[in-house]
Amino acid sequence: MRYKVWLAAAALIACLGVGVGWSYYSALTDVVVSVPVTVEVVKGDSFTRIIEKLQAQQVPINGLWFKLLALPGDGYKRVKTGEYELPAGLTQPDILALLLAGKTKRYAITIPEGWNFSQLRRAVEQNPHLEHTLNGLEPVALMAKLGATATHPEGAFFPDTYFFEKHTSDVALLQRAYLKMQQVIAREWPHKAEQLPYKNAYEALIMASIIEKETAAEPERPQIAGVFVRRLQQGMRLQTDPTVIYGLGAAYQGDITYKDLKTLTPYNTYLITGLPPTPIAMPGLAAIKAALHPDTSASLYFVARGDGTHVFSANLAAHNQAVNQYQRKSK
Structure with missing residues (x-):
């Protein structure tokens, strides 16, 4: 990615002249993130909108050069949705590489060993980073939403720390914990x-x-x-x-x-x-x-x-x- 960017820079320096070329070179090398910031890319955001969100977070990127950086491989079409943490010290190419790699911010929820389902459900319902679709459902209906064969939720979820992106659904999170318990039991039972x-x-x-x-x-x-x-x-x-x-x-x-x-x-x-x-x-x-x-x-x-x-x-x-x-x- 960066190799293509430097080729583009070299071509621009030759074609547009030293002044413009130097400006583009600065766009490549200057640090634009002085303090850590978070930016969220949602479905439907245009590349221009992403630039506006970055600028609104006091990240002084140059919109024109940032778009030129994204031209190789149609990078401006390949930014993945999600919430991104930009650490201090990033340049514009660093930001673009992070967006294209989809290195979104991860949140975590820990299910301790020995918790009962009521405790797990409370923790899930109170987590502000999850999308909540199961609130108020009776246990049987909740398990059906997970696609589980079991109808009783107690003991059905494996205690562990689960990482997820912002706006992950409660269904998706609980399905992971349910499937992990199923996998552990299926692995251990034959060796009893x-x-x-x-x-x-x-x-x-x-x-x-x-x-x-x-x-x-x-x-x-x-x-x-x-x-x-x-x-x-x-x-x-x-x-x-x-x-x-x-x-x-x-x-x-x-x-x-x-x-x-x-x-x-x-x-x-x-x-x-x-x-x-x-x-x-x-x-x-x-x-x-x-x-x-x-x-x-x-x-x-x-x-x-x-x-x-x-x-x-x-x-x-x-x-x-x-x-x-x-x-x-x-x-």
Whole structure:
């Protein structure tokens, strides 16, 4: 690109004379962006309109020379729409190269591991750089808009940081997160350990979401998974607080009470046998791997130490002793 520009400059210097040629040479070499600026090119903007937008941002480009720079390859027809960040120190050829390359400004939205769908939806709806088309839709209708086969959104989106251009639709963003979760599950499921108590990959995703909410200590996740897998295999209830909390929804007040544990919901694993009907959060890769590759020890219980880790026990007597040591004494 720049090689063609210099050829054009040489031809103009020869044909138009030294004065005009020098002016064109200055257009090539002079820095015109003294401080960072942002300019947005929208659909329908003419090349003249783009020049006007740049000038309105106090970028002193010469309209005539800028158009001449764009002549090789009909560059003035190939500017891509989007929002562009122009750093200080750019010349006119630098600006044109950036516009033709479509190096638009990127925004980011981060989906943390362990978020539930309500938290994700709130973050998407409040993001000012997205185009919002899903606000107010019921979950089933929202999933249909994404082209998803699943009808329940919980756990369906992979936690990660997603970069996007301004005016990207909320549909496009959520589709990426949904497809990534589908890809991760499809990749990991065939390599699962043998004799796991899951009917399908979706049940493994449910388990992964519980593991994600039970511990942030990655080395413990296979141990947590092992406890829950053995409980399922032995017909024991999972008895895990995060599922109770999820089932309570807005009724949860920050501390689980005896009444909460006795409140029947489809997610109260103190009262129901087996897995809850859906995931309770968005699990990350480590939790998914743990659900598919649980440890093979004998532990059936665990209790929090209070420092983010847990004590694991193979029988109820040892578990009660750990509860007395780490839970009851702290109250």
